[in-house]
Amino acid sequence: MTAFVSPKSRITTLFVEAARAVAPDHDVAIDLERPKQASHGDFACNAAMQLGKALRRNPREVAQAMVDALPASELVEKTEIAGPGFINVFLKPAAWQGIATQVLTSGDRFGEVALGGNARIQVEFVSANPTGPLHVGHGRGAAFGASLANVLAMAGYQVHREYYVNDAGRQMDILALSTWLRYLALCGEFVPFPANAYQGAYVGAMADGIFALHQDRYRRAAAEVVADVPDAATDPEGHLDALIANARRLLGADYAYVHGYALEEQLGDCRNDLTEFGVTFDTWFSEKTLHESGLIDKAVEQLRKHGHVYEQDGALWFRSTAFGDEKDRVVRRENGIYTYFAADIAYHVNKIERGFDRLIDVWGADHHGYIPRVKGALTAAGLDADRLTVALVQFAVLYRNGQKASMSTRAGEYVTLRDLRAEVGNDAARFFYVLRKSDQHLDFDLDLAKSQSNDNPVYYIQYAHARIASVLASWGGVESDLLDADTGRLAHPQELALLRRLAEFPEAVAGAARDLAPHGIAYYLKDLAADLHGLYAACQFLVDDEELRLARLALIAATRRVLQRGLALLGVGAPDKM
RNA sequence: GCCCCCGUAGCUCAGUGGAUAGAGCAUCCCCCUCCUAAGGGGAGGGUCACACGUUCGAUUCGUGUCGGGGGCGCCA
Structure with a gap:
């Protein structure tokens, strides 16, 4: 080969x-x-x-x-x-005619390019707090990151897919508290549920789960739970923190159970959701392990050794302004607790120490302000910040009947990824998510994604594949019969156009990998499908002339291969029948 | 105030230092005796927001202006 x-x-x-x-x-x-x-x-x-x-x-x-x-x-x-x-x-036409059989003989390797030089590259994406169901914004990061990782793999990188689990922060404590308060209500202990706690129905479901398993083992008196807690109306955040502190004190070692239960439930839900969406990871990296293993201490010490850390107002600061940031950043708060940023520094130091040649962070665009400080921290730690590329993904806005679908995160009233998948299907969701450049706002038209018409690019491409499958089924032979076809018979303009398009697939892969832009694959596939449909209308495949018939079948069999491989990059199925 | 993204056909968007700027939808016209019409062919539709630079050449790069969207925490 x-x-x-x-x-x-x-x-x-x-x-x-x-x-x-x-x-x-x-x-x-x-x-x-x-x-x-x-x-x-x-x-x-x-x-x-x-x-x-x-x-x-x-x-x-x-x-x-x-x-x-x-x-x-x-x-x-x-x-x-x-x-x-x-x-x-x-x-000469011969320059193109050979492509058809080359695709067929190169099997599952057509499209591979040596761009990455087998370098190790890590793509970290989604990394949503496991505090509730994934929403449609996470879905875009998931679809983008997964497609990008696939593209990079085809472009010659050793790709490692990773999800950073924020299992150590305050948000997780709020989730644990929310779950426990719902549980207490089941036990008959009524504590007013804070407005800024997690409101979603899934919280109640977790409380039900704990109660079913352990009855009132984790029951504590409501009066003790609210003891010495600031007023919710005047100090909502202090109110919440005091409730968390009380929960920790009253539950003792049992607090870890409630916390762990909530974490496992939500992370499991998130993992199932993503798996169903065709998005999988090599590693789920726990933030907690950074704290427990002392990697944060070590990373901060590394910065201190290089003289980039100072104390002020009782807190420990990283002098990120020395590295292009607009202000210095706290790494350890007055209360002695490391900030999220400190963990992030340790995490990125750890990534580089794990030996990756390149790091890609897929972030929501709202985090763009973090780039200078994270890169600055790497530089300050004596590491090569240029290994890190941050790919920003802009928000997705859903439209239904031409109207913006509302998304209020506060009240827990947002459209979940699962809802979206159920409504439009995985294929349309995956495809529509990567149809726009990632750094561009995405208007996700639910009606279009659902429509089974030629307005819908997913169906247009899948239909091309189904048509080929149907022709090959009518023919009844096997693909290996086509390897000796005389492709010199392919001289029709539509045939040559399709041959040229097939030859462009490796370039499309290389371009998408180089620019971290998997949308290029989506556009390539639309063009490829258009060429196929054009040929379908212009030429009959199952003709009496056997030589010509085999040549044309070789061409469309090759096209089917490329459609399959391209759609697979995007996590979209290639059905034989529609 | 500072930062990020965007401004290309009526709409949604590709594209890109090169020759006459593309696609889908929408509008109008045409094509099923035939492997799936979920398809194909054609027509109309543009000062690539504007100005000034760089260049042999700019829609593309730079600066500025105008317009639209988003973000700015000892939250995560």
Whole structure:
């Protein structure tokens, strides 16, 4: 099995040699583009115009020199010099015809590119607090991160998918408290439920669960729970913190049970939700372990050793302003508790110490202000902050009947990822989430995602796949019968267009990986499906001429492969029937 | 106030230092005796917000202006 070398990269090699011959002392990047107009050939090279400036010669002269220096190739039909100095290359049909069988023989490797050089790359995504069901905002991060990780793997990286579990913070304590208060009510101990505690029905469900397992083992007197607690109306946050403190004191060692129960339930729910969504992780990394193993102490000590930490107002500060941040940040509060940021520093130091060559953090766009301080902390710790790339994902807004679907996080009244999946299906959800550039706000049209019409790009692409499956089923043969097909018979313009498109798949993968932009795959697949539908309308596949029939079947079988592989990158199914 | 994203066809959005800027929807016209019409072909529709720079060349890069969206905690 030989690696696939696209016509584009083979032609590029020719131009690199030509440029070297014409201008040995100048380095010019040869970047062939596919012209918009068919009359400009298969590829256009603009190197002569760039070299023209460097050599102080007329670009068209340089272009002629390059054409003269171009090594002979059996792929090239002819070249011509056009416009201000473009070199247009016209390929023989044979250059494209071979693609069909190359796709079939390269099996499950077509699309692989060596961009990553087998480097170890970690993609951390979702990482939502396990304090309740995932909502549609998390869904976008999940779909984006999972697709990106798949793309990077195909582009030659060793990919490690990780979820950072915030199991150590105040939010988890609030969840544990919320659960316990609901549980106490079941025991007959009524404590007013704070408005800023977790309101969702899932909290009550967890209380039911604990009560069913342990009856009133964790019951404490309501009067003790609210003892010495500040007024909820005037000091809601203090009220909550005091309730948590009382819960810890009254429950003693049992507090860990309630806390752990809530954590396991919510994390389990989150994991199930994501698994059903086709999103899986290699590691679920616990924040708590950073505290317990002393990694935070160690990381802060590392910063202190380098002189980037100081004390003020009883708190410990990281001098992030020395690294481009707009203000210094607290790492340990007056009360001696590390901030979330301190854990984040330790976490990122740990990631690099685990030996990853590159780190990708997928964050909600609201966290963009954190980039300078996290990168600054890495630099301050003597590490290479350039290994870290933060991919920001903007918010998704749902639209139903042309109206914005409301999302109030406060009252626990938000649309969950599970609701969305149930409403539009996993395939449409995965696809729509990555259809926009990640750094762009996403308007998620629920009606469109649900519609089974040609307005809906998911169905358009899946339909292309189903059509091919249907034709191949009518034919009745097996794919291996097609490996010897004489693809030289593929000369129809629609056939050549589809062949060219197939050859572009590796480039689409490389581009999506380089730009951390899996939406490029979605757009590629739309184009590929359009080419297939165009061919379907123009040509009959199951023709009497056996040679032509096999050639065409080889072409669409190859197309089916690429559709499958592309859809798999996005976590979208490729049904045989629709 | 500071920071981030965006401004491309009526709408939703791709694209990108190159030649005549694309797709889907919407509008109008056409195509099923045939492997799935969930499809295909065609027409109209644009000062790529504006200005000034950089460049052989700018929708793309830079600066500014205007307009839209979002974010700013000893929360996580």
